[in-house]
Amino acid sequence: MNYEGKRVIVTGGLGFIGSNLVLRLVELGARVTVVDSCVQGCGANPYNIASVADRVEVVKADIGEPDCIAEVLRGVPVVFNLAGEISHIHSMQYPERDLEINTLAQMRFLEACIRLSPGARVVYSGTRQVYGAPQYLPVDELHPVNPIDFNGVHKYAATMYHLMFSRSGDLDAVVLRLTNVYGPRMAMDVPCQGFLSTYIRRTVTGGRLQVFGDGRQLRDPVYVDDVVDALLLAGNEPKLVSREYNVGGPQALPLSEIADICTHTGGMAPPEQREFPPERKQIDIGSYYTDSGRIERELGWTPKVRFADGMAQTVAYYREHMGHYLKPGEPNPECKLGPGTYRLMPA
Amino acid sequence: MNYEGKRVIVTGGLGFIGSNLVLRLVELGARVTVVDSCVQGCGANPYNIASVADRVEVVKADIGEPDCIAEVLRGVPVVFNLAGEISHIHSMQYPERDLEINTLAQMRFLEACIRLSPGARVVYSGTRQVYGAPQYLPVDELHPVNPIDFNGVHKYAATMYHLMFSRSGDLDAVVLRLTNVYGPRMAMDVPCQGFLSTYIRRTVTGGRLQVFGDGRQLRDPVYVDDVVDALLLAGNEPKLVSREYNVGGPQALPLSEIADICTHTGGMAPPEQREFPPERKQIDIGSYYTDSGRIERELGWTPKVRFADGMAQTVAYYREHMGHYLKPGEPNPECKLGPGTYRLMPA
Numbered sequence: 001m002n003y004e005g006k007r008v009i010v011t012g013g014l015g016f017i018g019s020n021l022v023l024r025l026v027e028l029g030a031r032v033t034v035v036d037s038c039v040q041g042c043g044a045n046p047y048n049i050a051s052v053a054d055r056v057e058v059v060k061a062d063i064g065e066p067d068c069i070a071e072v073l074r075g076v077p078v079v080f081n082l083a084g085e086i087s088h089i090h091s092m093q094y095p096e097r098d099l100e101i102n103t104l105a106q107m108r109f110l111e112a113c114i115r116l117s118p119g120a121r122v123v124y125s126g127t128r129q130v131y132g133a134p135q136y137l138p139v140d141e142l143h144p145v146n147p148i149d150f151n152g153v154h155k156y157a158a159t160m161y162h163l164m165f166s167r168s169g170d171l172d173a174v175v176l177r178l179t180n181v182y183g184p185r186m187a188m189d190v191p192c193q194g195f196l197s198t199y200i201r202r203t204v205t206g207g208r209l210q211v212f213g214d215g216r217q218l219r220d221p222v223y224v225d226d227v228v229d230a231l232l233l234a235g236n237e238p239k240l241v242s243r244e245y246n247v248g249g250p251q252a253l254p255l256s257e258i259a260d261i262c263t264h265t266g267g268m269a270p271p272e273q274r275e276f277p278p279e280r281k282q283i284d285i286g287s288y289y290t291d292s293g294r295i296e297r298e299l300g301w302t303p304k305v306r307f308a309d310g311m312a313q314t315v316a317y318y319r320e321h322m323g324h325y326l327k328p329g330e331p332n333p334e335c336k337l338g339p340g341t342y343r344l345m346p347a
Numbered sequence: 348m349n350y351e352g353k354r355v356i357v358t359g360g361l362g363f364i365g366s367n368l369v370l371r372l373v374e375l376g377a378r379v380t381v382v383d384s385c386v387q388g389c390g391a392n393p394y395n396i397a398s399v400a401d402r403v404e405v406v407k408a409d410i411g412e413p414d415c416i417a418e419v420l421r422g423v424p425v426v427f428n429l430a431g432e433i434s435h436i437h438s439m440q441y442p443e444r445d446l447e448i449n450t451l452a453q454m455r456f457l458e459a460c461i462r463l464s465p466g467a468r469v470v471y472s473g474t475r476q477v478y479g480a481p482q483y484l485p486v487d488e489l490h491p492v493n494p495i496d497f498n499g500v501h502k503y504a505a506t507m508y509h510l511m512f513s514r515s516g517d518l519d520a521v522v523l524r525l526t527n528v529y530g531p532r533m534a535m536d537v538p539c540q541g542f543l544s545t546y547i548r549r550t551v552t553g554g555r556l557q558v559f560g561d562g563r564q565l566r567d568p569v570y571v572d573d574v575v576d577a578l579l580l581a582g583n584e585p586k587l588v589s590r591e592y593n594v595g596g597p598q599a600l601p602l603s604e605i606a607d608i609c610t611h612t613g614g615m616a617p618p619e620q621r622e623f624p625p626e627r628k629q630i631d632i633g634s635y636y637t638d639s640g641r642i643e644r645e646l647g648w649t650p651k652v653r654f655a656d657g658m659a660q661t662v663a664y665y666r667e668h669m670g671h672y673l674k675p676g677e678p679n680p681e682c683k684l685g686p687g688t689y690r691l692m693p694a
Contacts (some may be wrong), residue, residue, distance in 0.1 A: 010372055095458075096451070096454070096496055097449065097453055099451060099454065103446065103450070103504070104443070104446060107446065107497075109366070109441070113444075127659065132514075142491070144489070145492060145507075146507075146510065146514075147511060148514060148515070149511070150454075150511075152507075153504055153507040153508060153511065155502070156504075156507065157450070157500055157503075157599055160493075160494055160499075160500040160503065161500060163498075164494060164495055164496070164500065167479075167493075168495070168629055218485055221593060282515055307419075307607045344451055344691055344692070345691070347693055
């Protein structure tokens with residue numbers, strides 16, 4: 001990989017996937033600038049990159065206010081654009097907040113990239129959420145887009161911005177659509193970021209795991225190191241064949257088995273089966289797993305880490321570092337976003 | 348059709364398509380409320396419905412501020428949701444304005460509909476623009492979505508809101524994706540609303556028609572009366588099979604022939620062929636025409652008006668009424684939006 005000495009920006013670089021990418025980029029000798037707004041609820045944690053803090057430039061700034069980062073954006077050849085809100089639940093509670101973070105901010109950021117780094121490779125972390133409830137399995141890139149929550153709509157709007165600017169030649173953007181990602185450095189104090197962070201938290205802190213519904217819904221969790229590989233390949237390939245790549249895990253597992261692997265890893269009581277809470281049922285999509293054939297064929301990527309192995313590494317990480325992710329006495333944090341409405345206003 | 352005595356809201360009801368729909372709904376005996384913000388550049392013109400002004404309630408309000416229309420929204424069974432900005436050019440000049448009008452305002456409006464008229468039939472006027480440059484012809488509803496301008500992205504985000512709320516059962520929404528619509532009551536003083544309004548204006552006021560490129564690009568213009576038929580059917584069908592319908596014209600015509608028909612109708616000099624201006628080339632999509640098979644099969648709609656006939660009626664309308672659409676001395680209006688930036692701000 002050709003990252004030695006290369007200037008690279010990672011938006012959302014204090015977050016889960018971003019920080020794992022930053023660690024690897026530093027190893028590869030890249031000159032990394034992290035841009036992170038540290039917005040509440042999006043998972044930023046300076047501890048994530050503490051081990052390389054002296055080798056990385058960190059700018060606390062919102063990509064929706066790109067004037068503040070004009071100097072770092074100027075002339076940068078590769079941007080890993082991972083900033084955003086990933087919580088489907090937050091997006092349904094505060095849709096205008098989600099529109100601001102995931103769509104408006106991306107619009108402003110990409111316009112700044114065009115101005116300051118025309119033609120830059122921009123690798124955007126999209127989501128399988130845009131496909132909604134699968135019409136067929138496994139889900140490839142030709143599957144219709146049918147998001148069932150605001151987060152999916154707004155992330156897809158940002159996806160369309162990226163693709164539009166690739167088509168016009170203003171940027172050299174590529175979108176990865178990630179399935180459920182897990183691993184070290186996930187936020188543990190944000191309860192609305194998907195079931196895997198809850199499973200991991202409870203596996204480490206000792207709570208009981210719950211499976212909603214009959215537990216037969218399939219998922220294909222992908223370990224964060226594998227995702228970092230995919231991002232690096234997408235940022236490195238000189239001439240991309242495609243602009244959208246699905247990125248999934250190596251196994252399609254029933255939720256009940258995923259839960260069993262977690263409890264086995266943690267040496268704890270078996271999971272409890274429960275009815276779907278209504279607000280989760282509404283945004284449930286049944287079974288999902290990814291056809292990653294395109295990125296395998298075109299970029300040579302395959303997921304390497306099986307779920308039991310990735311989970312063992314994840315649990316080992318949090319057993320050592322949980323104090324940096326969860327304050328004592330907060331074993332089951334509630335949603336941290338403040339109450340009330342959030343409104344975007346015309347200037 | 349079952350509109351006699353029915354309460355109906357038409358957002359954007361002072362605009363081109365909206366006003367033609369309002370006239371027909373009044374004929375059918377519906378109790379019509381028009382909601383229109385009269386935002387500059389979107390084509391509202393009170394003259395459009397002057398002939399039925401005493402039989403229609405008109406509320407000047409922005410659907411992005413739905414508290415102002417709570418009373419008229421309460422318990423309404425059918426909403427024709429036509430408010431929006433259609434100009435691709437405006438959207439590239441002022442993307443945040445387009446995001447506000449076409450996405451944010453729609454989010455707020457639909458949330459208000461859910462609160463005040465849960466389960467209402469909402470018929471949304473989408474656009475063929477969401478498909479971008481066709482990958483195959485004719486374009487059906489399964490064609491991938493690849494918008495090439497902000498307008499297409501933002502209208503598609505609003506489309507996804509409608510579909511998402513249909514899926515969740517909160518609303519009974521349906522989206523028509525309209526091809527190039529023409530006919531009486533198009534704005535004539537907004538130059539950025541597509542080539543057909545420019546052709547019609549010049550056909551009536553005597554300017555020279557221009558064809559960009561070689562003129563072989565196909566379009567399937569659809570006459571506004573046909574579109575009104577499609578809207579009425581979509582609003583009336585008790586149980587919809589689909590949630591998205593393409594709506595196109597009866598003929599796929601080369602642009603050069605479209606221009607010839609206009610000049611012939613106007614009895615004027617033949618069109619002039621020109622190179623694409625760069626800002627138009629960037630958002631040109633080549634040939635486009637619609638497969639309207641789904642709406643024909645499921646709702647029994649077909650386009651009836653051939654282009655030469657529709658254009659003759661259109662020109663006859665503007666010959667009589669042009670003074671209400673274009674001030675003397677403004678034969679070739681420039682883009683009317685003010686200069687400078689437009690910024691959406693967090694509250």
